[in-house]
Amino acid sequence: MIRFWGQPRYSREPLKPIGYELFLRENLNGLWRVPNDFSRFTPCQITNLLKKTAPQLSQGMQRVSINLDIDQFIDSRFYRAFFAVKTQLPYLRISIELTEHSSSQIISDEQLVLAAKHFADANLHVILDDVGSGDNQINRVELLDPYVTEYKFAVQNFRPYESLNDIMPNLLFWHQLAAKHQKLFTIEGVESKKDLLILSHCRVDMLQGYDLGKPVYLPTQDDAVVVNADRCV
Structure with missing residues (x-):
């Protein structure tokens, strides 16, 4: 059984929760665990779970983001599945976070740009996750600039450090680039x-x-339901 756990995202001013980053978790023998292989979950499984979770979100927390590795990001099945959810649940503000993880296959710039355009055209906001880490470096930022709405900077990727001030030059670089690109x-x-x-x-x-x-654990409409892997409902 899979469910979403959500970490709240806060606006800075005023400092208040405005939505969740969703993390997929799997229940094995009564314990919730991080799956060993996210690629085995189909777009339908993930979006069916999202449709069952969204109605339980409180008002004001209906802005959600979901991580996709680059292999999933360029897979048109994900775009179509999330577009269907957006159509059925127009109140839900969905963002797709493109992770910094590398792919085992060769992916062209054209494939990546086309995928980002598909998401953006469907009003599914594209976030570059963990900028400055892994593959989400300046070249990818410039490549996807027309279709990206947000950069996320993960300070935990730069630990250990004595103080956040130690990595402030790096943080300010990405902050200033976001301002320059209006992200x-x-x-x-x-x-x-x-x-x-x-x-x-x-x-x-x-x-x-x-x-x-x-x-935190996010309940679905019916926590007895096991998501059907075979078809979208």
Whole structure:
């Protein structure tokens, strides 16, 4: 059985929760675990679960983002499945986070741009996750610029450090690039009041991290339902 766990995303001013980043979790022998292989879950499984979860979200928390690795991102089945959810649940604000993970296959710039265009044309916002880490470097940022709405900067990817001030030049580079490209900018990995105090001087758009809110179980309309892997309903 799979379910979403959601980590709240906070607006900076005022500091309040406005939605969730959704993480897929699998129940094995009564324990919720991170799946070993996300690729075995089909677009229909994921979007069917989203349709069962969305009606339970409280008002004001209906902005959700879902991570896709690049292999999933360029797979047109994901675009079509999420577009169907967007059509059926127009109140739900769905963003797709393109992760920084590498692919085992060769993916062309043309494939990546076309996929980003499909999502953006369907009003499914594209977020570049963990900019400055993995494959989400400046070349990809420039390539996808017309179709991306937000950058996320993960401070946890730069640990260990004594203080958040130690990585501030890197953070400010991406913050300034987001402003230049007119993108939203989110800092994730906020894990202490000290982090929040330092970041209070950065006029970012959103914040996320354990100090603000840990991932929580999100119930579905019927927690007895096991998502059907064979067809979209």
